[in-house]
Amino acid sequence: MSNLDIILQQLANGIILGSFYALVALGYTMVYGIIKLLNFAHGDLYMVGGFVGFVFLSALSGLLGTSWAAITFSMVLSMLAVGLLGVIIQRVAYQPMLNAPRLSILITALAVSMILANGVMAVTDGEYMAFTTDLGYDGLDFGNVFISYTQLVLVVSASVLMIVLTLFVHKTLYGKAMRAIAIDQDACRLMGINVNRVIALTFFIGSSLAAAAGVMAGVYYGSLHFSMGFVIGLKAFTAAVIGGIGSIPGAMLGGLVLGILEAFGTQIPFVGSEWRDVFSFGLLILLLIVKPTGMLGKTEIERM
Amino acid sequence: MGNSQPLSSWADWLKPQRNRMIVLMILAAVAMVIPVVANNYLLEVLTNAWFYTILCLGLNIVVGYAGLLDLGYAAFFAVGAYTTGILTSKFGFNFWLTIPFAVGCSMLAGVIIGGPTLRLRSDYLAIVTLGFGEIVRIIARNLEITGGASGLIGIERPYFFGIQLNQGIHFYYVFLLLAIAACYVSYRLQHSRLGRAWQYVREDEDAAEAMGIDRVGVKLHAYVIGAMFGGIAGCFFAAKMTAISPETFTFAQSVLILLGVVLGGMGKIPGVIVGAFALVLFPEVFRGVGSMRMLIFAIVMLVIMLYRPEGIWPRVKS
Amino acid sequence: MALLQVQDLLLSFSGLEVIRTLDFAVEEGSIASLIGPNGAGKTSVFNCLTGFYRPDAGIIRFAGKSLIGRKPHKITQAGMARTFQNLRLFKSMTVLENVMSGMHCRTSAGALGAVFQTGSQQREEIRIREVSEECLDIVGLLSKKEVYAGNLAYGDQRRVEWARALATRPKLLLLDEPAAGLNNDEKKALIALILRIRDTLGITILLIEHDMGLVMEVSEKITVIDYGRKIAEGTALEVQNNPKVIEAYLGSEEEGDFL
Numbered sequence: 001m002s003n004l005d006i007i008l009q010q011l012a013n014g015i016i017l018g019s020f021y022a023l024v025a026l027g028y029t030m031v032y033g034i035i036k037l038l039n040f041a042h043g044d045l046y047m048v049g050g051f052v053g054f055v056f057l058s059a060l061s062g063l064l065g066t067s068w069a070a071i072t073f074s075m076v077l078s079m080l081a082v083g084l085l086g087v088i089i090q091r092v093a094y095q096p097m098l099n100a101p102r103l104s105i106l107i108t109a110l111a112v113s114m115i116l117a118n119g120v121m122a123v124t125d126g127e128y129m130a131f132t133t134d135l136g137y138d139g140l141d142f143g144n145v146f147i148s149y150t151q152l153v154l155v156v157s158a159s160v161l162m163i164v165l166t167l168f169v170h171k172t173l174y175g176k177a178m179r180a181i182a183i184d185q186d187a188c189r190l191m192g193i194n195v196n197r198v199i200a201l202t203f204f205i206g207s208s209l210a211a212a213a214g215v216m217a218g219v220y221y222g223s224l225h226f227s228m229g230f231v232i233g234l235k236a237f238t239a240a241v242i243g244g245i246g247s248i249p250g251a252m253l254g255g256l257v258l259g260i261l262e263a264f265g266t267q268i269p270f271v272g273s274e275w276r277d278v279f280s281f282g283l284l285i286l287l288l289i290v291k292p293t294g295m296l297g298k299t300e301i302e303r304m
Numbered sequence: 305m306g307n308s309q310p311l312s313s314w315a316d317w318l319k320p321q322r323n324r325m326i327v328l329m330i331l332a333a334v335a336m337v338i339p340v341v342a343n344n345y346l347l348e349v350l351t352n353a354w355f356y357t358i359l360c361l362g363l364n365i366v367v368g369y370a371g372l373l374d375l376g377y378a379a380f381f382a383v384g385a386y387t388t389g390i391l392t393s394k395f396g397f398n399f400w401l402t403i404p405f406a407v408g409c410s411m412l413a414g415v416i417i418g419g420p421t422l423r424l425r426s427d428y429l430a431i432v433t434l435g436f437g438e439i440v441r442i443i444a445r446n447l448e449i450t451g452g453a454s455g456l457i458g459i460e461r462p463y464f465f466g467i468q469l470n471q472g473i474h475f476y477y478v479f480l481l482l483a484i485a486a487c488y489v490s491y492r493l494q495h496s497r498l499g500r501a502w503q504y505v506r507e508d509e510d511a512a513e514a515m516g517i518d519r520v521g522v523k524l525h526a527y528v529i530g531a532m533f534g535g536i537a538g539c540f541f542a543a544k545m546t547a548i549s550p551e552t553f554t555f556a557q558s559v560l561i562l563l564g565v566v567l568g569g570m571g572k573i574p575g576v577i578v579g580a581f582a583l584v585l586f587p588e589v590f591r592g593v594g595s596m597r598m599l600i601f602a603i604v605m606l607v608i609m610l611y612r613p614e615g616i617w618p619r620v621k622s
Numbered sequence: 623m624a625l626l627q628v629q630d631l632l633l634s635f636s637g638l639e640v641i642r643t644l645d646f647a648v649e650e651g652s653i654a655s656l657i658g659p660n661g662a663g664k665t666s667v668f669n670c671l672t673g674f675y676r677p678d679a680g681i682i683r684f685a686g687k688s689l690i691g692r693k694p695h696k697i698t699q700a701g702m703a704r705t706f707q708n709l710r711l712f713k714s715m716t717v718l719e720n721v722m723s724g725m726h727c728r729t730s731a732g733a734l735g736a737v738f739q740t741g742s743q744q745r746e747e748i749r750i751r752e753v754s755e756e757c758l759d760i761v762g763l764l765s766k767k768e769v770y771a772g773n774l775a776y777g778d779q780r781r782v783e784w785a786r787a788l789a790t791r792p793k794l795l796l797l798d799e800p801a802a803g804l805n806n807d808e809k810k811a812l813i814a815l816i817l818r819i820r821d822t823l824g825i826t827i828l829l830i831e832h833d834m835g836l837v838m839e840v841s842e843k844i845t846v847i848d849y850g851r852k853i854a855e856g857t858a859l860e861v862q863n864n865p866k867v868i869e870a871y872l873g874s875e876e877e878g879d880f881l
Contacts, residue, residue, distance in 0.1 A: 038427045096610055106373045106430055107566055108609040114559060114602030122596055230555065234438070237431055278442050281435035288428055289420040489737050496736030496743070497729055497750070504712055504723045511710035514672060516698030516727025516790050529733060 005144035010263040016151050016220070018259020019158035023213035024236035025243070025251035026165065027086075027206025033182045033246035034202045035098070040109040041089060042210055043233020044116035045082055047226060049211025050218040051120060053078035054131055068153070071133060075215040079208035086207025087200045095196075113233070120226040128225050131218035154216045161212055162252050165205065169248060178202055182246065231277060238284040244294030253295060258283075335480055339473045347472045349588050351544075354479035355537060356580040360564035361486040361573065362533025367562065368571030369499060370526035371506035372422070373430040376437025377561050380531040382444060382553035383410045384538025389456040389548050390449055399462035399543055403536070410535025411528050413440075418527035423520050437558055444550040455549030459542050475544045482540060483577075486533060490573050493529070502526055556598060563601050566608060569615020579615070623686070625650040625794055625826050626671075626702075631680035633666055633850070640666045641677070641850040648794065648843075653820055653827045655841040657834075657861075659870055663850040664830045665707060668796055672704050673697045685793060699727045703792035705783040707799045707830075713772030717763060720771050720782050721754040724789025728753075757785040760823075761815065777808045788819070795819065797829040801836050809836060816840050838862070846870065 024046050031039045056074035064070035093112050097105040139148035169175035177198045181188045189195050217232075218224050239258045243250025258280060265279040287294070317323055339347055359381060366374045387406040391397040397405075421432045444450045451457070461470045469475065493499045501522045504512035513519050542548050560583060568579030587597050608615065624647035633641040641663045648654045656664050669675040671682060673694040682689040689697055698704075703724070712720050729750060735743035758764045761781040766774065771782055780800065787795055800816075801809050813836060819825050831837045837844060838858040846854040846861055848870040854861050861867055 038431060093606060093610070100609075100613065101371070102426055103367070103371050103373055103570075104609055104613050106427055107562070108606060110375070110559065110562075111602050111606035111609060114598060115606060118596075118599035118602055122599055126595065231438075234431070234435055238435075274442070274446050278439050281439050284435050285417075285421070285432050288424055288432055292424055292428065492736045492739070493733060496733075497726065497731050497746070498733055498736060500719060500722060501726055503715060503719075504726075507712040507714065508710050510674070510694075511706065511712065512723065513694040514674075514698060514704055514706070514710075515723040515786060516695045517723065518693070518695045525733060 002144070006267065008142075008145045010267060011260060012145065012147050012151070014260030014263030015256060016155055016259070017262060018239075018256035019155050020213045020217055020220075020232070020255075021235055021239045021258050022252045022255025023158055023161065023209050023216075024232055025239035025255045026162070026248065027210045028233075028236050029240040029243070029245055029248060029251040030178075030202050030206045032240070033248075034178060034199055035094070035185075037094060037105060038109060038237070039094075039206075040106070040233065041112040041116055042206070043231075043236060044113050044120075044229035045086055045207045046210040046214040046217070046232055046236075047224070047229030048085065048116055048120060049078050049082040049207075049214030050131070050224045050228070051124070051129070051214075052081050052211065053215030054129055054218055054224055057131075057133075071215070071219060075212055078215050079211045082211035082214075083204040083208035086203040086210075089207075090200060090203040113229075117226055117229060124226055126226065128223045130223050132222070133219055150219060154220060158213070158216065161209060165209070166248065168205075174198060174201060234284075235280055238280055238287075241284060241287055241292070241294050244296040247294070247296040250294055250296035257295075332484070339476050344472055347476050349584060351472065351476045351479050353581045353584040354476070354483040355541065356561070356564060356584055357483040357577050358479070358486045358533060358537040359561045360568075360576045360580040360583075361483075361490050362530045362537065363561050364565045364571065364573075364576045365490065365493065365526050365533065366530035367565050368576070369494060369502040369506070370523050371502075372426060372523060372527065374433045374527070374530070374558075375430050375555070375562070376433035376435070376440070376558055377530070377534060378553040378555070378557040379433075379437040379440040380410045380413060380534030381538040381541070381557070382440050382550075383413050383531075384535030385542040385548045385552075386444060386450055386456070386538075387535070388539040388542040389459050392459050392542075393456055394449065399460065403539055406535050406539035407532055410531045410538070414528040414531030415524070418524050418531075422523045422527065434555070437553075437555060441550050441553050444553065450550070453550065455547060455551075456542075457547040459546045459548070461546060462543050469543070475540075478540060478544075482536065487573055487577070494571075494573070498522070498525060559598075560601070563605050566605055567615060572615065575615050624648060625685060626828070627681070627683040628667075628671075629681040629683075631667070631670060631682065632678045633663075633670055633675060634678055639850060641670070644680070644847065644850065644852055646845045646852060646855065648826060648828050650793075650826055651820070651824060652842045653816065653829075653840050654843045654845065655837045656828065656830050656845050656847065657832075657837055658847040658853075662847045662870075664847065665798060666850075667847070668704060668798055668830065671697075671796065672702060695727065698790050698792075701791070701793035702796065703787035703790040703794070704796040705780075705787050705798055705800065707802065709776075709779050709783060711771040711779055711782055711786075713770070715771060716768050717758065717771055717774070717782050717785075718751070718754055718767040721757055721767075721785045721789050722750050724757070724786045724791075725750040725753055728791055753791075754785075754789050757788040760788060760819070761785045762811075776803055777805075780804070784815070784819075788823075788825075792825060794826045794828060797827065797831075799830055799832060801831055801833040809833065812836070813840055 024043065027045070028039065028042050031037055031042070053074045056077045057070055060070045060074055064073065089112055093108050094105065097108050137148060139146055139151070169178060177188065177193050180193065181195055181198055185195055217228070235258065236255070239254035240251050241254070242257050243252070243254025261283065262276055262280055266276050338350065342350065359377070363374060363377045366372050384406040387409045388399065388402040391402040391405060392399055417433065417436050421429050445453050461468055463469070469478065501512070501517050504515065504517055505519055505522055509519055564579040564583045565576055566579070567582055568575030568577065587593060593600060626648040628644060628646050631641050631644040644667065656667060658664055666675060670677045671689070673689065673692050673696070676691065684700060684702060687700065689700070712723065729746050731743040731746050755764060755767065758767055761784050763778060763781050763785060766778065771779065774782065801812055804812060816827060817840065820827055841858060844856065844858060844861045845852060846867050853866045853870055854864040
């Protein structure tokens with residue numbers, strides 16, 4: 001393999017990984033943007049999404065097999081279910097904490113995250129679940145660079161979801177309300193915007209995007225585990241920070257950048273794949289220190 | 305607020321210094337004589353409880369006093385344990401000589417991670433510490449000097465005036481004394497100029513700054529002192545276990561320590577001790593829960609935050 | 623030379639100019655006021671002085687030293703204390719503990735001193751308490767020192783803020799709308815207090831205030847700003863009769879014609 005081939009192959013791998021990160025980072029950033037909450041449970045919603053998709057797929061397989069149709073259908077169902085779960089979490093755990101000290105709400109989010117992860121662990125006995133599909137391993141072969149159709153479809157669907165989200169945020173009234181609440185919640189309330197409903201909607205969208213990513217990851221990696229939300233949550237947060245937390249295009253960009261950086265980072269001599277997580281967390285820490293506002297984030301003006 | 309709670313009657317009784325001293329003396333006496341009557345199992349459990357008391361009190365300085373969320377506290381505990389482990393097993397150091405190194409390394413880790421991040425928003429710190437905790441664990445897993453995934457073995461047990469500390473009862477007293485020292489230091493700090501500064505910063509950062517308090521410096525103090533507690537606990541942990549592995553220092557460990565702090569009511573020393581004991585005793589008493597332990601703990605943590613953010617220890621102030 | 627000297631101060635938030643080339647000075651031992659209509663940029667000036675905002679350009683010299691780029695706590699240490707427009711007390715701490723915060727920058731005991739109860743740490747604790755009690759005595763709140771700050775009446779909470787600022791041992795005291803929300807009796811007491819702080823403690827005072835009666839009564843020099851620019855300066859009498867000031871507060875006559 002020539003160097004160029006390696007570069008191209010890693011670029012492809014990075015983009016696929018990055019689109020998962022981007023989908024999860026979107027939910028992180030949207031929730032942060034609107035209520036300034038670091039939703040630790042977000043990565044776990046991705047994990048739950050994967051499992052729910054798996055359950056639907058198993059149920060549907062008798063009817064539709066495990067083809068793309070069945071996968072798409074179970075992904076949509078999983079998005080709806082996990083979106084709803086996100087709204088319930090917001091109502092039960094976060095809503096009562098809106099005026100509590102920051103520390104309390106962070107601990108609450110942590111507790112929710114632990115409940116989701118350990119709940120799924122209890123149900124699955126901590127075992128890996130094989131996410132079997134009959135998608136095969138065909139793909140586009142450019143000599144030494146190989147991209148499977150599965151990978152291609154995943155990247156395209158992630159892009160479609162992101163385009164739909166962007167249109168929604170910029171073209172609809174709800175999207176406008178979302179952006180307005182991010183700027184000044186009290187003013188929005190005075191303007192007669194149903195703030196609670198918009199926040200709930202934000203949680204719904206964010207959670208269902210995470211669920212979509214979870215199902216896609218299941219398809220891609222072929223297995224699911226209760227602990228998979230923890231690392232992706234950290235990675236997605238890193239992606240959100242790279243792009244500038246609170247910024248929707250920033251989350252997409254950040255996800256891709258992180259995915260590509262990781263793909264190349266593990267190619268550096270002496271930095272094997274076991275160091276991949278060290279690489280991205282190190283990057284996160286460095287970034288927060290050097291440029292906490294990220295690539296597309298706005299500087300906050302602190303007012304007295 | 306606290307007066308409506310049924311527990312407040314005995315809490316009020318604890319208000320005067322004299323009553324508090326009586327209770328403290330009785331508790332200390334009980335803690336001292338328990339080993340005489342306890343069997344090995346109970347002794348082991350209680351030793352573990354004192355050990356978690358030290359860790360929880362250390363984290364309490366960061367979370368309870370300074371109001372900073374640290375989700376990677378196990379990392380400092382790991383730094384202490386590995387420093388002692390490496391120095392004794394690979395370089396033949398005497399255990400007691402490793403203590404200053406363990407303390408120094410954990411404090412250094414605190415400065416490295418806290419120095420740059422403490423000026424950021426407090427929620428960023430939470431996530432940075434989370435990442436840091438993972439980094440430390442992964443490094444420990446993958447380096448040769450730390451023994452990789454299987455960890456370090458053969459850490460020599462220390463000698464104390466010619467007697468090798470190798471029995472349960474020895475370590476019971478070691479951790480009891482450390483826990484008492486941790487209580488004393490916490491208490492002194494809480495009621496000092498620095499302790500008040502932590503509280504000012506926790507309540508209103510801008511106002512504290514306007515009063516001439518160096519917000520970042522004060523937080524860094526809390527962070528580094530907390531790290532030091534973790535380092536010392538880790539160092540004695542290594543001596544007690546004689547073997548350490550990276551899986552002791554997971555995120556779940558950090559969360560467990562945090563739960564001890566939250567359970568007892570952040571910032572209250574007796575509460576934190578009760579929290580640490582609850583942490584250790586719960587799975588022993590309810591053996592059936594097994595793998596559900598963390599799930600139950602998480603639910604408890606959520607319920608506490610929603611309904612009783614001041615923890616199970618009652619408020620004495622009104 | 624003036625105790626506080628501000629020259630060509632410029633501050634903008636993402637292109638919006640809040641303060642544009644402002645000049646003013648406060649003489650040592652004087653009582654000066656900064657007034658202007660709502661949104662004129664008065665509190666922004668305070669935030670620049672105390673280091674909470676970083677001005678885009680300009681000179682701020684305090685007691686001969688430049689304050690630009692210094693952190694708020696360093697500025698307090700240099701001798702400039704402030705109160706907040708909307709009270710910023712440590713509500714769940716006692717009144718005395720609140721005031722003790724001011725002494726933090728005048729003391730130095732650290733963690734080791736606290737743990738080992740060194741002699742100097744003990745003496746320092748006593749001194750912190752004594753100075754704080756003196757400050758509470760000055761504002762007349764000594765009897766409520768053990769009350770939780772959040773439980774005090776509004777007027778008393780304001781006084782805790784003053785005592786807290788006094789405990790930092792300032793050369794210059796910045797009061798942000800000290801009379802807001804006070805009744806007439808409390809305002810009279812406030813005037814007496816301001817004069818007493820200056821006369822007996824020798825502390826220079828700069829205040830932002832909307833209550834013209836109070837401003838006119840205590841200030842020796844008044845600086846009027848509007849849209850971040852100085853429009854008038856002088857004694858109470860001079861400012862009162864300045865047409866620009868009247869225009870800024872009441873709107874110009876031409877505008878009146880249109881109404």
